[in-house]
Amino acid sequence: MPPLRIAHLTATFPPYPGGAGNTCYRFAKGQAERGHHVEVFTAAADGTPPDPGAAIVHRIDPAMAIGNAPLIPKLARLEGFDVVHLHYPFIFGSELTLLGRLRRRARGAALVVHYKNRLLGNGPRGVMFETYERTVAPALIHAADRILVLSPDHARSVPYLARALARTPERVIEMPNGVDTVTFSPGADDTGLRDRLGIPAGAVVAAFVATLDRAHHFKRVDLAIEALARTRNRDLHLLVAGGGELLDGFRSQAAAAGVGGRVHFLGRVPHGELPAVLRAADLFVLTTEPPESFGIVLIEAMACGLPAIATDYPGVRAVVDDAVGILIPPGDSAAAAEALDRLDDAGVDGRERLGAAGRAQAERLWAWPALLDRMDAAYAEAIEARREKLGEAA
Numbered sequence: 001m002p003p004l005r006i007a008h009l010t011a012t013f014p015p016y017p018g019g020a021g022n023t024c025y026r027f028a029k030g031q032a033e034r035g036h037h038v039e040v041f042t043a044a045a046d047g048t049p050p051d052p053g054a055a056i057v058h059r060i061d062p063a064m065a066i067g068n069a070p071l072i073p074k075l076a077r078l079e080g081f082d083v084v085h086l087h088y089p090f091i092f093g094s095e096l097t098l099l100g101r102l103r104r105r106a107r108g109a110a111l112v113v114h115y116k117n118r119l120l121g122n123g124p125r126g127v128m129f130e131t132y133e134r135t136v137a138p139a140l141i142h143a144a145d146r147i148l149v150l151s152p153d154h155a156r157s158v159p160y161l162a163r164a165l166a167r168t169p170e171r172v173i174e175m176p177n178g179v180d181t182v183t184f185s186p187g188a189d190d191t192g193l194r195d196r197l198g199i200p201a202g203a204v205v206a207a208f209v210a211t212l213d214r215a216h217h218f219k220r221v222d223l224a225i226e227a228l229a230r231t232r233n234r235d236l237h238l239l240v241a242g243g244g245e246l247l248d249g250f251r252s253q254a255a256a257a258g259v260g261g262r263v264h265f266l267g268r269v270p271h272g273e274l275p276a277v278l279r280a281a282d283l284f285v286l287t288t289e290p291p292e293s294f295g296i297v298l299i300e301a302m303a304c305g306l307p308a309i310a311t312d313y314p315g316v317r318a319v320v321d322d323a324v325g326i327l328i329p330p331g332d333s334a335a336a337a338e339a340l341d342r343l344d345d346a347g348v349d350g351r352e353r354l355g356a357a358g359r360a361q362a363e364r365l366w367a368w369p370a371l372l373d374r375m376d377a378a379y380a381e382a383i384e385a386r387r388e389k390l391g392e393a394a
Contacts, residue, residue, distance in 0.1 A: 015047030154315030186305030213244030243268030302358030
């Protein structure tokens with residue numbers, strides 16, 4: 001396809017460690033390598049950013065921000081792009097995008113909404129999110145020329161996406177998250193991480209990767225710690241990669257549960273160092289709950305040849321099945337403990353068999369070159385749909 005002018009709009013972007021921002025980064029960098037003109041509009045973030053290649057990244061100081069919701073008024077004034085690619089959720093960014101498209105000069109750009117997960121919360125925050133999900137989110141989906149969903153299973157679990165699937169199925173395109181299968185690949189613990197942490201040579205190590213902040217409360221590290229305390233096999237250890245304001249509370253929980261010596265908190269781990277962490281593990285566990293919709297860390301672990309334990313939710317079960325790991329009921333630490341024991345009992349050969357199936361699945365379904373091809377095709381559809389709409393309006 002001819003080179004396009006693409007604008008990516010995202011609430012977070014590396015060096016912030018969230019999955020949505022990392023997905024945006026990989027698409028933006030890969031598209032620029034293919035000759036597209038790519039610009040990313042996001043909020044400024046602390047830390048050292050990765051190399052975006054030829055993509056232009058605008059890190060804008062927001063007029064205000066509520067958690068991971070930056071108000072960037074410039075987003076309402078974008079023009080001159082063939083495609084506006086909005087990564088949802090993006091509170092304020094969604095409204096500004098809709099507002100900007102009221103301007104005649106902005107209507108020519110195809111709008112692609114890349115849907116990652118719903119907004120869910122507790123207390124006043126939950127009320128605000130529910131209102132947003134009933135108003136702004138459906139309006140954004142209605143306006144989109146193409147809607148990218150992580151899986152049909154997850155889309156059917158979100159009311160306004162389910163309506164779009166039923167009424168205009170041609171607008172909905174499956175676009176799973178991707179993984180660099182070269183960087184994330186099977187290998188030995190060459191960095192000696194297990195030895196440095198004092199993990200015994202015969203131990204079985206489960207890895208858990210998540211940002212431990214309030215925005216990612218749904219990752220449920222607490223459930224994994226509780227499960228470890230309930231296992232019958234005492235040789236199991238839990239390796240937790242991730243930093244945030246909730247980390248100290250989880251460390252206290254592990255000590256109170258009597259497994260402080262078997263839960264190893266690494267703090268924040270740069271994405272480039274994550275493969276080494278996964279190679280130090282024997283299996284992967286993610287005891288998450290909604291709004292988790294896919295789990296990039298799941299496919300990164302599978303690409304490294306690790307069998308996976310994951311919660312049986314829409315989206316997540318599109319990634320993990322019996323061939324590559326174990327699905328467990330939500331919120332059930334006893335089931336998680338039993339799954340940990342099962343993979344411990346399976347031995348090296350049993351875990352490697354599941355891990356090899358997961359690796360093959362990662363190479364077949366989630367490698368980046370194929371996803372970039374799919375995104376080019378999605379853009380072509382969105383542009384054609386936008387032209388048809390403009391022709392009808394004329």
